[in-house]
Amino acid sequence: MSIAAPELMKTPLNAAHRARNAKMVDFGGWDMPVQYPAGIIAEHEAVRTKAGLFDVSHMGEIRVKGPGALALVEHLTPNAVSKLAIGQVHYTAFLYENGTFVDDLLVYREGEQEFLLVVNAGNSDKDFAWVQQHAPAYDCSVVNESPATGQIALQGPLSVSILQPLTKTPLDPIGYYFFTHGEVAGFKCLISRTGYTGEDGFELYCAAADTEAIWTAVMAAGKPRGLLPAGLGCRNTLRLECKMALYGHEIDDSIHALEAGLGWIVKLDKGDFIGREALLAAKAVPAPRKLVGFKTLEKRDIARDHMPVVQDGKQIGFVTSAAPSPTCGLNLGLAYVPTELAKTGGRIQIEIRGRAADAEIIPTPFYKRTK
């Protein structure tokens, strides 16, 4: 007898990825492209110097609407939702009472009383249940729009010039972390100037059924300019160079928002929210550990996710994410280390296949685009 593996979920672009000979992997239950034939390094460099196109339709979308919507989102997230203008986006999180992470997310303010919450694919069901669980005390509707929604991300310095011919919406006036509604290639989209790569770019939310037509139109428009389809492999190296958190790595239900270096999304003075008491208490005492960036000193020492940070043969911390950096040409990583060691220029050791490899703590983000 054999038990069949559970069927992987597919985005509306699954067939398009396979037609382009993408290498597909199981990503949190989704059948996703990790790379296309160009490879991770070429895709990474395309995003840094030209543009790359990502399928991020696996992300979850939850719409909260009604007279109590603002109060609910304020209660569920630590950032100051009331300060968001209509048409503005911010990065924030769902926290547990103890200040650790349910997930991280983007909040889009669609109207005075309407918000779109964009959450991680692998946490989508948990997040929707979390919002529903807290919603009854508030006068608003909560709808999971994930199955009906496609999302593609055009990222890189040529994004504006590639996308502009496909839409009547003027793109230049859309500020970073702002959005508008318009049409791309004749299909309705939410056009958001956001991303997870550290480059300029747009995330386009559309009806699931329109995703492939938009993808095809953007690819055709960008191909003469060097646009490449880009997979999850380079998405990870791109976000790592910019020290953007990934759930299950830098943040999870055992790490609180302040030690993750995300104090900037925690507005303790905004009024009550879930996790506030714990973070107030955490702020009152010195943090025992801190997230730092490091480079290994030898070319052969390439740290990887979840390796131990060691001192005198004992584990004192752990690597959250690490990889050879295509842009910086260094073996980079992020790690939680005791606060007393978390100083730029300080030395730590990473245990790589049984060997203690020397690493130096260096400033983050490792990469920042020149505007």
Added chain:
Amino acid sequence: MFPADLKYTKDHEWLKPAGDGTALVGITQYAQDALGDVVFVDLPEAGDAFTQGDEFGTVESVKTVSELNMPSAGEVLEVNAALADHPEAVNEDPYGKGWMVKIKLTGPLADLLDAKAYEALVSSESH
């Protein structure tokens, strides 16, 4: 994709006997494709001796790392020094410029697959 004059392991290394008691060793087309962009190859030193199946190095790609295992008992005569500056040769030419070590065979060639058997193994793994 799998040259007939090579011998293969189930772990995706190849061995090319030169006929004079020496052989070249590398990884297969299938292995380099699974790894993706190779960025570093950690190799032993000339004179190091291994028995069949021993780990003799590692190959690192952007996304992962894989052990290299000896297809046969042997003593390292030479390593491919060009890989230090051009690890991408493993992706571009896995059976040629991407070779990893040259060994003196110190045991019989046993339990290796011919091209046909290796191809069958690979097609069963990728489906």
